[in-house]
Amino acid sequence: MARRTFLGLTGLTLSSIATTGTVSAVEETKRFIVNAKTADKDDLEVIHRLDPVNLLVVRGSEKAVKKLDSNYAPDVTTSYSPQVDLKEQGATDEPMYSFQWDKQAQQIPTVHERTRGEGSCVTVIDTGVDASHPDLNHAINEDLSENFTPDGGDYTDVGFHGTHVAGIIAADDRNENGIVGTAPATDLVSLRVFDRFSNANFGDILAAIVHSAEIGADVANLSLGAYPYSRNGFGSFYGKALNRTMTYANKNGTLLVVAGGNDGADLQKDKDVISLPSEGAQALCVSATGPKGFDPETGDFDEPAHTPVSYTNYGTNAIDIAAPGGNLNGSLQDWVFSTIPTDFGFSSSYTYLYGTSMAAPQVAGAAALIASMTDYSVHSQANGIERLLKQTAAIPDGYDKEYYGSGFIDVLSAVDSC
Template identity: 35%
Template sequence: MGAIATITGQASAADGAVQYIVRANGNGTATNLTDAGFTVRHELAEGSVLVVTGPEGAAADLAAVRGITDATPDVSVDFDRPEVDADADELPSDGAALSDLQWDKQVTDVFPAHEYATGEGTSVAIVDTGIDLDHPDLGNVNEELGEAFVLDDDVPEIGPDDSGFHGTHVAGTVGATGEEGVVGTAPDTELVPIRVFPADGGATFGDILAGIDYAAEIGADAANFSLGIPGVQQPDSALNQLKAEIQTVFQSVTRQGTAITGSAGNDEGNLQGSGFTLPNSVPAVITVSATSPADTLSFYSNFGTSDIDVGAPGGWYETIPRTLGEEGEPDDIPFPLNGVLSTWPTDLESSVGLPGYDFISGTSMAAPQVAGLVALVRELDPDANANQVERAIKQGAELANGRSDPELGAGRINALRTVEAIADDD
């Protein structure tokens, strides 16, 4: 039950207006667009990228407005999850301490790393479905800073609360406090919920970009997005037109100091060469592949030296039969415990019968492992810029020779190695 977003169609509002992502090259462009009859929803990257709504088929009219260099219809995305067909095993009784089931934190040496840093004084923005504001292990959520950026919001009354489940699980992986059940990579960080999904699914790239731009505006140390388009796109793809706008916004965000962590995708796709996914296939993103409890690439994870920066635990093994225990090693973790355990909305049923917690898998679960590690690095070195933070995480990774491993990039992250190296330099 891991997740990555899949394209669901053109981004449009209930009134029929279509959303466009526009590149601009001059002051006053937003006014020019308004004068031409368009509505400007977001001004991003210091006004060089605009999110605009207007009539269907108006891309050419937009491009004709003074100050506009390009206009592309936005697309809507929703979650797509790798699946296996099996019954869930029985889990420990309700209310038990669950850290012993967090193999992901054990593999990456997170718990001993907390002797050096816990993320105190940092913040991580979760650009997702929102976060359960009532979860006992998520008492470090800053609801006041939380925002919702949703083109056609069907649950505006919930604000940054979770409209599904995905954001709550991601948030726990980053920074669950361990108050009752699980511990995140950075349990003392501040979590900022930025909801870009309505309850019925369908986040637009315009809103995703606005959410990440907002994360930089509030000074978040990291912004995690565990979403993206499915498959491997080629240079002639219509989606290639969005790549420049995404890169412009993301580079603006990282220049402001916010590191961006993104999931590589769940399509077993080779991103080598000219192939790409969005929004993670731009240089400003720390793109994360998913690994198993055995430190193998999970069977669903995308790979490719042109895109993958590091690997991190995402759950399940390198094959479905090993995931289900039909083959493998005697000490393999059984299904579903070989998924990633994290927080779950308290008002939703847990698929494993453990209220408030669930095991799911995907590159969506791998990216927040790295976002939490960004918080640990920033606690120890608050003046490090986004590139320096990424470099420290890569230098602390293991299991790869160099930084061009097609599956793991610089390697599978190791929190203890990373923070020890920073502490030794002080």
């Protein structure tokens, strides 16, 4: 398969590491996704049994898989090779909220006067989360967190992307240290789908989505994806398997918030290819915005936080909502500031990244806030939360709908409408 440009850990697998990078997607020769509930062949190992969506992920020979007499496709392994310029910041002794233009634009401290996300649950389907981080150790539900890869490890971060995403959602706002998350009182669940070699399987991502629904998560954040992926051949099978899985999650009350991608592509006009999972059924697809010339000391900027950015994917009917992801073409302070693992090697466990990978968790956190304030039935919850987010969002004056879907997220209006 051809090499692809990712999103920001978004490639058929993830939205790239929020910077430009390449991701190679390779069809497995010994691992398959099968449209079946049982595999009664001794030479097939069942890796994931996804009974609710009538799918199996198995390991074995294609000859044995064919004997099941069911539709199947090779599982896809993706590996990313991010071109990341992580830079330490020298503000560890200063109030880090001043660096969070994204939270300032969303009026998060004011929102927390209404709710901090109490009673909600968000899964982070990603590279894992550092549960020892001082801004995250209050939030991680270790009992529900899980590693879906075959590498034998646990749910903790094998990179840094998942921890950065988690901080955007749930960083502690009451420990007088670090940064502020959108929903710091949410129950945060780490579902690791990348192994220690930076590989992820499509089947593991499907399993993590099913797990999110089965544990009753209100929101699942997927800052990952692949683009472009053909709608033909095996692509059709992958699309149907994804749609079935995402529809199951939606019906069980789990809103799926997905990074839109960092390819600068018009998804509306790409008829023969698809972005997965952002264009899957029931996905709430998020584009990225960012300021230019943000000054942490004054809070001033040359261009506002709701400005569309050059790398974000767009498309009138492809994007559902826009949120802060960071401006690649600005200074480092125009990127999104959040947590990274404490053992990453920096003197500080905070840094800047950009991408639709950073925009999606802004929306996931907002969805958790809404979940904490509403009492939808299970079958209407995901659609109810999405509807409220869209109804309260607005397209800024002078900008085109194709970059925003329903508009730029307005968290304060959303929680005030609950």
